[in-house]
Amino acid sequence: MNIDALIALRRDLHAHPEAGYQERRTSDMVARFLQQLGLEVYRDIGKTGVVGVLRRGKGARVIGLRADMDALPMQDQSETPWKSRTANLSHACGHDGHTVMLLGAAQQLAESGDFNGTICFIFQPAEEGLAGAQAMIDDGLFSRFPCESVYALHNWPELPLGEVQTRPGAIMAAADRFDIVVKGGGGHAAQPHLTRDTLLAASELVVQLNTLVARAIDPCEAALLSVTRMQGGFSHNMIPAEATITGTVRTFSPAAQDTLEARLREMARHVTAAHGLQAEVSYLRYYPATVNSETEANLALSALGEAGFSVRTARQPALTSEDFAFMLQAKPGAYLWIGSAPSQPLHHSAYDFNDDLIPYGVRAWTALARRALQ
CATH class of the missing domain: 3.30.70.360 (Alpha-Beta Plaits)
Known part of the structure; x- marks a missing residue:
């Protein structure tokens, strides 16, 4: 796995943000990346969503790993060479980084093959207020890809780089x-x-x-x-x-x-x-509120702790919201925070995803997938 290539891809996505349900260029890049890895690729789920399916061994278990792809309707006021080239659109929540971390995990797991079962890599549109998760569900996400459990990972600037937190029960409002x-x-x-x-x-x-x-x-x-x-x-x-x-x-x-x-x-x-x-x-x-199931939240904390991450049970939920809530209403699962400091706060006009987080995110996803399909 080439981290420099993933960083370059992340910066390209940052420079070309797309609004909810308009992520055509992004979904093209995601689909092409997954196809090159040899995954089964399914497109236009929930309008612009992409699902990549990776099977290994004879295990019947199926899990879903989700990343969001859309940008926010705000001007990018950062000073980086890869700042947004589109007026009034910016990846100010790190969805560009989420997409790339999950692609990196797909690559790592496709190359290693050290799990037994099926992983569905879910690249979701329109998280920012437009309910892209519900749109994918309405379009047959879980009937076509019968995941036993689903997980999501969000960068969190309030936490030290690479520290992971989650909790059973409510995690977002x-x-x-x-x-x-x-x-x-x-x-x-x-x-x-x-x-x-x-x-x-x-x-x-x-x-x-x-x-x-x-x-x-x-x-x-x-x-x-x-x-x-x-x-x-x-x-x-x-x-x-x-x-x-x-x-x-x-x-x-x-x-x-x-x-x-x-x-x-x-x-x-x-x-x-x-x-x-x-x-x-x-x-x-x-x-709705984002509510983790107890078994999956504890599994995630245990898996990442054993993988060498600093892990904590979150003391309290956040009053921010997430449409991954709809997926957790449909399936057991867990939503995790992974520390991305130092960076500007989420939704800040000068926010830019911390590229140092990419290898942590890839490692977190692969450790979680391996444990869930153990």
Whole structure:
């Protein structure tokens, strides 16, 4: 296995990012790489997904290893020679590195052949908010490739290089999006007594929304509500007829999810009514919580510990979200963090995947696959 070649491939992917369900160039490169290794290659699963199948021995067991391929809709502000060449698209979450680490593992396992069973290398589109995992499942992923268990590996800048963490149970939060439109006002800024002030009502609602978790959810339970955008108005001398508030809610239990949605709708209705206005609320539950099965999480920790990695059981889950959750609803499995420090935080405009992580990632995948098919 040539690490320099994998680094060059990773940097090429970084320079040519593609949005969710548009990963044609990326999937072409992935398919070509797997075909050269002699794997069975299947394409266009979930629109642009790729699955490579590697069989060795007579074992009947089948596992899935998943990497995501899509980029984020943001400008790359790094200063590297391989920075994004596409405006407003950037691999700011490291999916370019995830793709290459799994390709490297496929190469290593194809060459060594020291396992007994079948490995499905799953290259997934559209993780960033577009539910590419669900799209692959809906397109027959697990009926065509009957994996007994599935695993995913994500770089984690908060951890030292190569350290691995996971935990049984919840590892990432459910992610919801809300949009609130405050309506019914509009008028001259110099005559506020003749209209209803949408911006004032929206501002009060933002403040009240930030009290919701603290007053609606058990303090011992993790949850989060963040207002991330507020828009309204086009002129300095006009009170706008509408103002919009957008944000996200993160939870780990369906009960907390239900409570926060209901209370958010109630709060929006009452706060705006107090200003003589109306609220239209759109609430989208787009990713469930990512919940590891106990057996697979412990297997991963044990396998990587025996392979020489520094491993820890994660003390608590993260409030970030992952559509690998859909795969874990369909199959037992585990989602792992692997340390990638030093690097910028995930989703930072100047983030670039730490290429020093590539050999660690390849080794982690191969150790995990061998143990799962032991």
